[in-house]
Amino acid sequence: MREAIYIIIALCIVLGIMFIVVVIKNKNSKLTDDQYIYIKKQINDIINDTAEEEAPKEKKPIMEPIKHDIAGLLLVKGYSRNYSLMTEEQKNQVMVYLMALRDQNKITIDEYKKETIKLWRR
Numbered sequence: 001m002r003e004a005i006y007i008i009i010a011l012c013i014v015l016g017i018m019f020i021v022v023v024i025k026n027k028n029s030k031l032t033d034d035q036y037i038y039i040k041k042q043i044n045d046i047i048n049d050t051a052e053e054e055a056p057k058e059k060k061p062i063m064e065p066i067k068h069d070i071a072g073l074l075l076v077k078g079y080s081r082n083y084s085l086m087t088e089e090q091k092n093q094v095m096v097y098l099m100a101l102r103d104q105n106k107i108t109i110d111e112y113k114k115e116t117i118k119l120w121r122r
Contacts, residue, residue: 068107070115083119091119 071081079094080086086094095116102112 068111070101070107070111073101073106083121094119 074081074094074097077097079090079097083091083094098107098112098115098119101107102109107115
């Protein structure tokens with residue numbers, strides 16, 4: 001029984017010494033102004049981030065894809081959409097025109113791909 005009391009007393013002494021060391025260390029380490037400003041900024045950023053997450057977000061209206069009139073664009077330029085009757089040279093000219101329409105954002109990439117597949121289908 002005496003050994004247990006000695007062990008408890010020894011643990012209390014060790015914990016007391018550790019407590020004194022921690023108190024003295026914290027007393028000597030004061031935050032500089034830069035450290036204080038940095039910590040305050042970090043706390044404000046965290047608070048702002050959580051406030052933004054909690055705020056209800058507006059629902060954006062779902063936009064339906066716009067279908068461009070590729071046939072009309074080709075007819076204005078003088079090309080037919082009857083690709084099976086075209087020569088390879090005419091198909092190349094239509095291909096160049098489709099690439100130009102795609103680069104000018106007059107047609108979407110998906111529309112360009114679909115029209116290209118139709119153009120070169122046999």
